[in-house]
Amino acid sequence: xxxxxxxxxxxxxxxxxxxxxxxxxxxxxxxxxxxxIQQQVDAFIQSQYKDHVLELVSDNEIGQLKRFYxxxxxxxxxxxxxxxxxxWLEKLTLIKVRGDGYSELSSxxxxxxxxxxxxxxxxxxxxxxxxxESDPRCCPSKKITLRYRIYNGxxxxx
Amino acid sequence: MLNKILLCSAFLFSVTALAERPDYFNDEIDKEYRAVLxxxxxxxxxTDLELAYLPSFYPFSIxxxxxxKFTNDKDKQAFTNFNLGVLGSQFxxxxxxVGTKLPNLVICKKEKCTEQRLKLIRSxxxxxxxxxxxxxxxxxxxxxxxxxxxxxxxxxxxxxxTQLISYTPSKYAGFVPSADYKILSPDAxxxxxELSADTQELRDLMVEYKVAAITKDEYDSVNxxxxxxxxxxxxxxxxxxxxxxxxxxxNAFSLEYDIIKPLSKTSFYYQTN
Numbered sequence: 001x002x003x004x005x006x007x008x009x010x011x012x013x014x015x016x017x018x019x020x021x022x023x024x025x026x027x028x029x030x031x032x033x034x035x036x037i038q039q040q041v042d043a044f045i046q047s048q049y050k051d052h053v054l055e056l057v058s059d060n061e062i063g064q065l066k067r068f069y070x071x072x073x074x075x076x077x078x079x080x081x082x083x084x085x086x087x088w089l090e091k092l093t094l095i096k097v098r099g100d101g102y103s104e105l106s107s108x109x110x111x112x113x114x115x116x117x118x119x120x121x122x123x124x125x126x127x128x129x130x131x132x133e134s135d136p137r138c139c140p141s142k143k144i145t146l147r148y149r150i151y152n153g154x155x156x157x158x
Numbered sequence: 159m160l161n162k163i164l165l166c167s168a169f170l171f172s173v174t175a176l177a178e179r180p181d182y183f184n185d186e187i188d189k190e191y192r193a194v195l196x197x198x199x200x201x202x203x204x205t206d207l208e209l210a211y212l213p214s215f216y217p218f219s220i221x222x223x224x225x226x227k228f229t230n231d232k233d234k235q236a237f238t239n240f241n242l243g244v245l246g247s248q249f250x251x252x253x254x255x256v257g258t259k260l261p262n263l264v265i266c267k268k269e270k271c272t273e274q275r276l277k278l279i280r281s282x283x284x285x286x287x288x289x290x291x292x293x294x295x296x297x298x299x300x301x302x303x304x305x306x307x308x309x310x311x312x313x314x315x316x317x318x319x320t321q322l323i324s325y326t327p328s329k330y331a332g333f334v335p336s337a338d339y340k341i342l343s344p345d346a347x348x349x350x351x352e353l354s355a356d357t358q359e360l361r362d363l364m365v366e367y368k369v370a371a372i373t374k375d376e377y378d379s380v381n382x383x384x385x386x387x388x389x390x391x392x393x394x395x396x397x398x399x400x401x402x403x404x405x406x407x408x409n410a411f412s413l414e415y416d417i418i419k420p421l422s423k424t425s426f427y428y429q430t431n
Contacts, residue, residue, distance in 0.1 A: 137200060
C-alpha cells in the first residue's frame with residue numbers, strides 16, 4: 001500500500017526539519033570548536049608575554065601571532081614572532097588543543113623572515129627570506145621554500 | 159637592498175632635520191653616531207607595533223647607547239636623552255609627545271612606590287650576597303644586563319641562543335654599542351661563553367627579582383639597576399669605598415642623583431634624574 005499525499009508531505013517535512021537541525025548542530029559545534037581553538041592559540045601567544053623589568057609599559061618578551069592552521073586530532077600549527085631585546089625570531093609551534101587547554105608539542109625557529117605560509121593537506125609550505133652573504137641582520141633577501149609535515153607530534157622537514 | 163639604502167639615507171636625513179647636532183658633538187663623533195644609527199637600522203627589523211622595542215631602551219640594553227669617552231658629566235647625561243629622542247623616534251612608533259613622557263614612567267616620588275622598591279631591593283639583597291660578591295671579585299666582569307633568560311649582555315657582548323654580538327667602543331666618543339662589532343657564534347667563543355656561565359646564577363636572580371642590569375665602577379662599588387629609561391635610573395648601590403653621596407652628586411655614569419636613601423653604612427637606594 002502506498003503512502004497518501006498527506007503522509008508523503010509529513011515525511012518530507014520531517015526529513016527537512018531533521019536535516020535542518022543536524023546542519024544547525026554541526027554548524028554550532030563547528031563554531032564552538034573553532035572558538036575553542038582560537039582561544040587556545042590566543043592563550044599560547046599570551047603566555048609568551050613576560051616582564052623582566054618593573055614599572056614599565058612594555059613586556060620584555062613579546063609574542064606576535066601571524067597565523068595558524070588546524071590539523072587533525074586537535075593539533076594546531078602556529079606561525080608567530082618572538083621578540084626580546086635585540087632578538088627577533090620567526091617561529092612555528094605545534095600545539096594540541098584538548099579540553100580547556102593545550103599542550104606544546106614542538107617548536108622550530110626560522111633563520112630569516114617568513115613571507116607566506118600555506119597548508120596543503122597535512123603539509124605546511126613556507127616561503128622564507130633567509131640570509132645571503134652580504135645581507136644585513138634586518139633584511140634577509142635570499143628566497144627559499146620549506147616544507148614540513150606533522151609526524152608523531154613533531155614537525156618533520158621534508 | 160636599494161630600498162634599504164634609500165630608507166637609511168632618508169632616515170639619517172630626517173634625524174639631522176629633527177634633532178640638531180648637540181654642542182658636544184664634533185665631526186668625528188657625529189660620524190660615529192651616524193654609523194651607530196645605520197648599524198641599529200640594519201640590525202632591527204622594522205615594525206609598526208607601538209613600543210615593541212621599548213625594552214631595547216632599558217638600562218644597558220641594545221639601544222641604550224653610552225658615550226663612554228665623554229669627559230664632561232653634563233654632556234654624558236645630555237647624550238642619554240638625545241639618544242632616546244633619536245632612536246625613540248625611529249623605533250618606538252609613538253607620537254613625539256608620548257615619547258618625551260616615557261621616562262616619567264620610571265620616576266617615583268611618592269612614599270608608596272618607594273616602599274615597594276625598597277622591599278624588592280631588600281628581598282634581592284637577602285638572596286644575592288654570594289653572587290654579588292663573585293661579580294665584585296671578578297677581574298673580568300664589569301657589567302651584566304638581562305632582557306630575558308637567554309638574551310642578555312655581559313660587558314660589551316650581547317648574547318642570544320644563536321649569536322653573540324661583541325662591540326668595541328668607538329674611537330672618539332667611546333659609543334657602546336658602536337658600529338665596530340663582530341658577530342660571533344657561541345660554539346666558537348669559549349672565553350665569552352665562560353663569562354656567560356660565570357654569570358648564570360646572578361642572571362637567574364636578576365630575572366626573578368626583575369633587575370635590569372648590574373655594573374661595577376673603578377672603585378668596585380656595585381650598582382644594581384632595577385629599572386630606568388634614558389638618564390632616569392633607580393636601584394641600589396653597594397659601596398666599597400667612599401661615603402654615601404647626596405642629592406645632586408653624580409654616579410659612575412655621570413647621572414645626577416635626585417633621591418638618595420641610605421640603607422646601611424655602605425649601601426643606598428637611589429633615583430637619578
